[in-house]
Amino acid sequence: MKQQVERALAAIGGRAWVHAVDLDSGKEAGYGEDGLVVLASVFKIPVLVELFRRFGDGRLDPAARIDVPAEGRSAGPTGLSVMADPIELSLRDLAYWMMSVSDNAATDILVNLLGTESINATLRELGLTRTRVDGTCDDLYRMIDEDVPGDGNDPEAWRAARAVDPERTLQSGTPRETTRLLAAIWNDEAASPEQCAEMRRILSLQAWPHRLRAGFTEPGTQVSAKTGTLRFWRNESGVVEFDGRRYAVAVFVRTEDHRYRLPAVDACVGTLGRLAVDHLRSAETRLRPPDTARAATPEQIRDHARELGADIWLHARDLASGKTVGVGENTPVVTASVFKVPVALELARQSAAGEVDLTERITVPDEGRVPSPYGLAAHRDRVVVSYRDLAQLMMVISDNVATDLVLDRVGKDRVAELLAEFGLTGTAVPQNCAEILATVEEDLGTAYSDDERELSEVPPERLRALRALVPAETCRTTPEEITRLLAAIWRDEAAAPEACALVRGWMGAQIWPHRLTSGFPGDDIVVSGKTGTLPLVRNEVGVVEFPDGGRYAVGVFTRADDPTPNAPHLDALIGWAASEAVALLRDERP
Numbered sequence: 001m002k003q004q005v006e007r008a009l010a011a012i013g014g015r016a017w018v019h020a021v022d023l024d025s026g027k028e029a030g031y032g033e034d035g036l037v038v039l040a041s042v043f044k045i046p047v048l049v050e051l052f053r054r055f056g057d058g059r060l061d062p063a064a065r066i067d068v069p070a071e072g073r074s075a076g077p078t079g080l081s082v083m084a085d086p087i088e089l090s091l092r093d094l095a096y097w098m099m100s101v102s103d104n105a106a107t108d109i110l111v112n113l114l115g116t117e118s119i120n121a122t123l124r125e126l127g128l129t130r131t132r133v134d135g136t137c138d139d140l141y142r143m144i145d146e147d148v149p150g151d152g153n154d155p156e157a158w159r160a161a162r163a164v165d166p167e168r169t170l171q172s173g174t175p176r177e178t179t180r181l182l183a184a185i186w187n188d189e190a191a192s193p194e195q196c197a198e199m200r201r202i203l204s205l206q207a208w209p210h211r212l213r214a215g216f217t218e219p220g221t222q223v224s225a226k227t228g229t230l231r232f233w234r235n236e237s238g239v240v241e242f243d244g245r246r247y248a249v250a251v252f253v254r255t256e257d258h259r260y261r262l263p264a265v266d267a268c269v270g271t272l273g274r275l276a277v278d279h280l281r282s283a284e285t286r287l288r289p290p291d292t293a294r295a296a297t298p299e300q301i302r303d304h305a306r307e308l309g310a311d312i313w314l315h316a317r318d319l320a321s322g323k324t325v326g327v328g329e330n331t332p333v334v335t336a337s338v339f340k341v342p343v344a345l346e347l348a349r350q351s352a353a354g355e356v357d358l359t360e361r362i363t364v365p366d367e368g369r370v371p372s373p374y375g376l377a378a379h380r381d382r383v384v385v386s387y388r389d390l391a392q393l394m395m396v397i398s399d400n401v402a403t404d405l406v407l408d409r410v411g412k413d414r415v416a417e418l419l420a421e422f423g424l425t426g427t428a429v430p431q432n433c434a435e436i437l438a439t440v441e442e443d444l445g446t447a448y449s450d451d452e453r454e455l456s457e458v459p460p461e462r463l464r465a466l467r468a469l470v471p472a473e474t475c476r477t478t479p480e481e482i483t484r485l486l487a488a489i490w491r492d493e494a495a496a497p498e499a500c501a502l503v504r505g506w507m508g509a510q511i512w513p514h515r516l517t518s519g520f521p522g523d524d525i526v527v528s529g530k531t532g533t534l535p536l537v538r539n540e541v542g543v544v545e546f547p548d549g550g551r552y553a554v555g556v557f558t559r560a561d562d563p564t565p566n567a568p569h570l571d572a573l574i575g576w577a578a579s580e581a582v583a584l585l586r587d588e589r590p
Contacts (some may be wrong), residue, residue: 001279005031008271011290012264014255019175020276023186023239023246029279031272033176036130036166037252040228041102042237043133043171045181045203047110049126049190050119051095052199056192060113062092063381068109074138078511079103082396085359085386092198093379099226100205100374101397101511104137111136126184131173140170153523155258158231178237178250186239186246200224203238207374207397210263210514212236212249214568215270216277219456221566225249231258234265240277247280249273263518263575264290267568288569295580298327305577309561310538310570315479316581319487319543319551325581329480332426332471333557336532337398338482338539339429339475344506345489346410346418347391348499356409358388364401370434371449375399395506398531400433400450407432422494424485427477436474439467440535452565455535460563463535469559479555482541486553490543504528507542514568516540516554519575536560538567540574544582552585554578 009016019033054060067088073081078101080087094110097103111119111133119133135143140163147161148154162168184190185199203224211234213223225238237250251269255262271287278285295301298314305312315329350356366382374397376383385393390406393399407415407429415429431439433450440448443466448454455463467473488494489503507528515538517527529542541555556574560567 001029001275002031004275004285005272008268008275009253012253012255012262012268013257014253014265014268016254016268016272017175017252018250018272018276019179020247020249020273020280021179021183022280023183023248027280029276030176031276034174036172036174037235038164038166038169038228038230038233038254039131039171039173039178040230040233040235041107042173042178042226042228042235042250044098044102044107045178045226045237046119046123046131046133047107047114048095048099048199048202049181049185050114050122051091051110052195053122053191054114055092056195060091063090065090066094066109068105073105074108074136075141076102076104076137077509078396080105082509083389083392085361085389087386087389088384089379090381093381093383096202096205096378099202100378101207102227108136108138123181126181126190128173128177128181131177131181133171135170143170158258159256161231164230164232175237175250175252179248182237182239182248182250186248200239205374205378206238207511208514209566209571210266210512210518210568211269212238212240212251212273213270213566214267214514215272215274216240216242217564217566217568218242219453219564229260231260232256234262234269236269236273240273243281245281247277249276251276259521259523261513261517261521261523263513263521263572266513270568291569291572291576293576295584298325298581298584301577301580302327305558305573308569308573310558310573312573312577313479313557314577314581315483315555316578316585317483317487317553318585319490319553320549323585324480324483325584326480327577330426330478332476332478333539334469334471334532334534334537335475335477336534336537336539337403338477338530338532338541338555340394340398340403341482341503341507341530341541342415342418342427342429342485343403343407343410344391344395344503345485345494345499346415347387347406348502349418349495350410350414351502352496352499356387358391359386361386362390362405364405369401370404370432371437371451372398372400372433373451376401391502392506392509395530396509396511400437404432404434422485422488424477424481427481427485429475431475436468439474443467452533452535452563456563456565458535458563460536460561463563466535468534469537477555479557482555483553486541486543486555490551490553514571515574516542516544516556516578517575518572519577519579520544535565536563538570538574540578544578550586552582554581
């Protein structure tokens with residue numbers, strides 16, 4: 001295992017600390033497993049444990065309500081940190097946001113409620129002597145502000161910063177102790193069995209698939225985990241359940257590259273986790289080699305997609321020159337959640353016209369919600385939220401509950417009028433999320449909660465026949481039309497400038513880095529996007545903005561031969577194809 005780990009690390013120029021344990025046999029595997037590491041947001045697992053212990057012994061009511069004002073929230077790129085208006089929700093639903101999208105604002109509310117002394121006392125009680133939580137996310141950011149002045153991009157200042165030093169940061173631990181805490185949750189030892197079960201549910205709902213989960217692609221595999229990210233550090237710790245066994249895995253990787261967007265480093269987390277688990281299984285690790293293909297023509301993009309087992313339809317448009325590149329760009333395609341782009345635009349237009357007050361708050365009940373992998377569908381309790389923040393949820397994490405509430409407010413007829421106004425005759429939004437999912441259930445004669453893992457055993461031919469996968473029967477567009485719409489949004493031609501700015505902001509905050517964004521590593525290129533996913537279907541559309549002023553609208557739509565729901569190489573295909581198309585527009589290919 002040691003040689004394999006070091007080969008993987010050599011490819012990214014990094015160091016790692018890894019531990020894995022078979023929760024049934026107790027067998028262990030490690031690499032630097034007792035080394036002290038920066039936890040980053042992995043520290044939220046101890047916070048979760050302390051919170052649910054208090055739920056279990058009655059010191060706190062999990063359904064207790066809290067009204068979180070817009071002012072004074074801890075900074076962060078996700079969740080309540082980026083919501084614009086007050087929101088009312090329960091304590092246990094705050095815990096969901098803390099873990100699912102690593103919400104710093106939700107985390108700090110809970111840490112301040114619990115107190116770091118109590119969190120650390122619980123860690124000691126559970127036998128974790130080297131793990132510590134000595135501050136909030138906000139405390140860590142203040143430390144960073146002191147150590148990294150100016151615009152926060154000085155790599156040398158970052159290397160000297162306390163926040164990235166395990167001895168001086170506010171939250172640190174070891175891989176071995178992290179898996180010990182996970183084992184306590186999975187073995188009902190961290191709290192009562194009922195509370196441990198709820199912690200496992202919340203951990204299973206983490207949104208990001210690009211690290212640990214990328215190493216475990218077999219159908220039927222469950223990865224329940226928590227990521228952690230700081231400059232230089234890429235972490236993830238969780239429990240992998242597959243092949244009839246359970247493995248707690250903790251992976252911490254440090255490189256000398258201070259940039260945030262490093263797809264190869266993210267993927268290495270999954271590789272290292274897989275190597276450790278396969279060592280426990282006495283199994284050979286089979287890794288897919290990195291994709292080093294290059295395309296000099298659109299046809300080569302199409303051919304490479306076929307080599308990977310997918311059909312692809314693509315369009316890229318230079319917003320300045322109008323130059324375009326396409327692969328089947330006028331072919332009708334299933335949008336999946338890409339249809340949320342025109343819905344968001346119509347909401348922003350109605351807001352600018354004074355027809356909708358985005359700050360109006362509505363109560364989302366705790367029953368009757370449309371299924372959704374992330375967001376409000378995962379709440380245990382009702383939530384009171386503004387339309388502006390519903391739009392944020394719809395675009396940033398593709399929340400189906402939020403989408404249908406927004407679409408009900410603006411009206412399908414008004415979305416249709418918008419599309420007609422721009423001459424987008426091949427684009428239509430005839431259904432909301434609930435109606436799309438209902439057709440899947442009707443066609444298969446089974447319940448479906450918008451989780452492709454539920455359909456991994458359904459024959460591909462049955463999936464291809466689903467009405468939800470037939471453009472004429474569902475929400476649809478063409479790659480060329482969606483880039484035309486995106487171009488209008490980015491040029492302030494689709495609505496009043498303030499309305500277009502709203503949509504750009506929502507798309508710019510989307511959390512997923514594993515599709516379109518993966519094709520543009522580094523932090524100097526801005527990628528704003530919207531994904532779309534259905535069985536066999538993986539899409540993303542967006543706008544890529546270069547530091548030299550170049551702006552490119554891109555729409556990539558794919559359909560796979562294989563129904564395997566977790567296919568990192570097909571997610572990465574979207575970023576690869578987009579980057580190759582943009583390179584052709586920028587004359588960067590021979």
